[in-house]
Amino acid sequence: MARQELARYLRERRAALSAREIGLPEGAPRRTPGLRREEVAELAHMSVDYYVRLEQARGPRPSPRVLDALAGALRLEPAERSHLFQLAGAAAPPAARPVRHARPQVARLLERLPGTAAIVTDAAYGVVAWNPAARALLGDDLARHTTNLARRRFLGAGRTYETSSTREFGSIAVARLRRAAERYPQDPQLALLLEELHAGSAEFRRIWQTHPVHAPGHRAKTLDHPELGRLRLNCDVLLVPEDDQEVVLITGAPGSRSARVLESLAVAATPVARETT
Known part of the structure; x- marks a missing residue:
């Protein structure tokens, strides 16, 4: 030692x-x-x-x-x-729980992305940081620091939208939650989330039994927003492997109406990224 x-x-x-x-x-x-x-x-x-x-x-x-x-x-x-x-001369065991706060430098990065709605999600799909454009696009419930995209997808918790990738995201979310359950078997918060999803969603239970596998990358989707109308968006995922987190970047094709809408959201919103602690 x-x-x-x-x-x-x-x-x-x-x-x-x-x-x-x-x-x-x-x-x-x-x-x-x-x-x-x-x-x-x-x-x-x-x-x-x-x-x-x-x-x-x-x-x-x-x-x-x-x-x-x-x-x-x-x-x-x-x-x-x-x-x-x-x-201390000891072997570090696996982390007992997911990292549930964004690194300050990652949260600050979200501020410097014009025309982009961006969020950071933890290993259990909790939203731990976001920029104003993301809050305007995805809903004010982000500000309550309790938004979980898997809970939103399967239980309708928070603001939900119809998208062209709704079914696909179900498999993506379950695959990530299965990985989290393997990495953090002693985390009570994750255990409670999985119990809630199993109890409240037959679709979640069905997908869980299929053991889906998913690699983060690029996805294109169409989102029917209640105020902004139909948006054609690109979603790109960057990994923060040290924290088992993902940065999700949501953009529109250059020159498209969707891109102009995202730019207007960024201009109208307060340019400060938010993060949980």
């Missing part, structure tokens, strides 16, 4: 994380940047004394369970989590 390096890494990651980023009140100005040791200990469900000893290179070798709790408390990305385990 690289005790000194582990202590330094914990201090650095704590200093890089603000109270606002994890939903804590900032309160009075802080003498030093980042979270307090007490806040990290509380987030990781461990004693303050134990965490302080780790930061001072005086603590015992932390168990994988403790390391996983620290990775969650410090909002470590998958590569950072693996590095934490390496410093």
Whole structure:
């Protein structure tokens, strides 16, 4: 175990994380940047004394369970989590749950896509970031931070549309959810979603039994929008493999009416990408 390096890494990651980023009140100005040791200990469900000893290179070798709790408390990305385990001399087990927030640099990317509606989805098809054009196109329920495209597709939760690829997306969604179930078998939120879909949709149950396989890529679809009319759209998917997420880019053919509609949505909306935390 690289005790000194582990202590330094914990201090650095704590200093890089603000109270606002994890939903804590900032309160009075802080003498030093980042979270307090007490806040990290509380987030990781461990004693303050134990965490302080780790930061001072005086603590015992932390168990994988403790390391996983620290990775969650410090909002470590998958590569950072693996590095934490390496410093502690332990093998990093698979992540217990999907990453349910978009990296800031990915969320900012959505702001710089003129004429494009863009969203980021996690491994279970939860929408974790979007730009204003996507919200205008796909519905204001995005702003509630609870939109899940699989739930919307099979249970009619949120704003739904008739598209030329509705049936195809059913198989795509089930294939991705099956992969997620294999990767995150202990995630209670995913288990609850799958239970809800199995209970509420005979179509979902039928497709689940077929074990569909799908590779992300390009899809063209026609969308019948209640206010904007019929739109012919291109959907391209970019992968964020470190977080098991997908960036979905929705565009119209250059010069087409659909492209002009998307451009007008982007101009009319506030140019700030949103993300969940």
